[in-house]
Amino acid sequence: MSMTREEIKSAIDKAILELFSVEEEQLAESAKLYEDLDIDSIDTVDLLLSLNQEIEQELDFEPEDFRDVQTLGNLIDVIERLLNQGE
């Protein structure tokens, strides 16, 4: 399934808002997951599981894909790349 960057961000935003105590206005692409949104590495396991459900795909998440992810924008980049790889 092909998704635009805006659609990916919308799916990630929805998953974050459902799972964590984060306000919508905090969800800028520059927001740092840990420092700004208080999403730690364990939370990320839940976030990615929820994201798979949100985008109705079974993406395989390898740790090395996320090694350099710090911001929400970085996370969108990775998901965008993984979705494109699957096409």
Added chain:
Amino acid sequence: MSEAYQTAVDIKVPFHDVDSYRVVWHGNYAKYFEIARCQLLDELKVDYRVMEDIGYFFPVVDMKSRFIKPLIFGQNIRVTASLKSWSHKLRIDYVIADGDSGEVSTRGSTVQVAISPDGVLQFQTPQSFRDAIAVKLGVSCD
């Protein structure tokens, strides 16, 4: 959330587990959970040795306990462990009840995630781990 697999272990509360209030010290509940968890993993054929053979550690990263009623020295208790999920993280729920009356005294849960030996968090449990549980339960995945 329904459980995929459940087991129970009976324990007689030992004297060394109670504190000066004459009830089980809260820190010891983690031990009761651990005993039930080990039995559950053993029955599923994915105990800690198997996990290590697969190439991963599964540390507890989250634990919750609700102490509804105290446990006392000599009380017979039944600790039930229920497997809730295992594809991305290993979630097990616990209920501690009086062995005679069945009255529930404690509810809890633990979450474990797969970590490679060099400390890298895995976003899914290893395929071989999932396969081992699926074979045991006769299902595809959770």
